[in-house]
Amino acid sequence: xxxxxxxxxxxxxxxxxxxxxxxxxxxxxxxxxxxxxxxxxxxxxxxxxxxxxxxxxxxxxxxxxxxxxxxxxxxxxxxxxxxxxxxxxxxxxxxxxxxxxxxxxxxxxxxxxxxxxxxxxxxxxxxxxxxxxxxxxxxxxxxxxxxxxxxxxxxxxxxxxxxxxxxxxxxxxxxxxxxxxxxxxxxxxxxxxxxxxxxxxxxxxxxxxxxxxxxxxxxxxxxxxxxxxxxxxxxxxxxxxxxxxxxxxxxxxxxxxxxxxxxxxxxxxxxxxxxxxxxxxxxxxxxxxxxxxxxxxxxxxxx
Numbered sequence: 001x002x003x004x005x006x007x008x009x010x011x012x013x014x015x016x017x018x019x020x021x022x023x024x025x026x027x028x029x030x031x032x033x034x035x036x037x038x039x040x041x042x043x044x045x046x047x048x049x050x051x052x053x054x055x056x057x058x059x060x061x062x063x064x065x066x067x068x069x070x071x072x073x074x075x076x077x078x079x080x081x082x083x084x085x086x087x088x089x090x091x092x093x094x095x096x097x098x099x100x101x102x103x104x105x106x107x108x109x110x111x112x113x114x115x116x117x118x119x120x121x122x123x124x125x126x127x128x129x130x131x132x133x134x135x136x137x138x139x140x141x142x143x144x145x146x147x148x149x150x151x152x153x154x155x156x157x158x159x160x161x162x163x164x165x166x167x168x169x170x171x172x173x174x175x176x177x178x179x180x181x182x183x184x185x186x187x188x189x190x191x192x193x194x195x196x197x198x199x200x201x202x203x204x205x206x207x208x209x210x211x212x213x214x215x216x217x218x219x220x221x222x223x224x225x226x227x228x229x230x231x232x233x234x235x236x237x238x239x240x241x242x243x244x245x246x247x248x249x250x251x252x253x254x255x256x257x258x259x260x261x262x263x264x265x266x267x268x269x270x271x272x273x274x275x276x277x278x279x280x281x282x283x284x285x286x287x288x289x290x291x292x293x294x295x296x297x298x299x300x301x302x303x
Contacts (some may be wrong), residue, residue: 016294021083040287140153160204171238179214213235221234
């Protein structure tokens with residue numbers, strides 16, 4: 001369990017450095033995060049993109065000129081080359097730079113040089129929320145729009161893999177819905193009950209999973225007691241599994257904007273972790289994401 005991102009960064013600093021391949025690296029926020037990661041001893045980077053733009057940015061930011069830069073001005077070609085570096089084992093983490101998400105993902109899913117694993121891709125995020133005792137992990141607020149039961153199972157497996165790599169032995173998981181009662185009118189409640197049944201049957205990686213759970217119950221043992229609901233995880237949830245991308249995305253942005261939460265996010269389900277954060281995110285969020293990816297790489301022993 002990590003109390004905050006300071007603890008997560010401290011854990012990552014103790015591990016062997018990872019190599020990060022940056023697709024279309026001519027983005028100041030990305031390069032600032034790379035510099036901070038290098039200064040902290042977390043990682044080294046291979047920067048793929050337009051060298052005539054990247055080099056001046058490196059100088060301005062103070063990023064070492066010793067970093068390897070691969071000059072490929074074309075955006076799609078640069079993305080594919082960055083992915084290929086990870087595919088070939090020259091880097092262990094892929095990071096998105098200044099390129100459209102759909103073009104970036106096309107390179108990630110390239111059949112010859114991409115990072116397909118056979119699983120679906122899903123977003124795995126961490127939040128440091130003021131007043132809370134530990135980091136909260138969320139899935140999936142970024143990729144899968146309206147996942148069905150099978151997809152939710154895959155999202156859960158991806159997320160549990162990440163948590164295991166981060167040191168969790170039996171993560172506490174809340175499968176979220178609008179309320180705690182299973183209703184034929186609310187598919188999210190039916191799916192939650194089915195996931196609980198899978199967990200009880202031993203069909204999922206080890207975890208303490210409950211659902212359907214409303215957010216107030218998941219976040220507060222007092223709310224559970226007030227409603228007369230018995231729960232082993234209320235108020236102590238590690239992973240919040242959202243029913244739709246809208247639910248996860250809205251909660252995430254609300255936490256960041258109004259609760260001043262710090263955050264990190266990566267994509268799981270590929271052969272290697274992928275750091276893909278919004279350009280509007282602070283360099284701190286990008287650094288947190290790189291640190292989380294580095295811990296997962298080492299925890300899963302990815303080469």
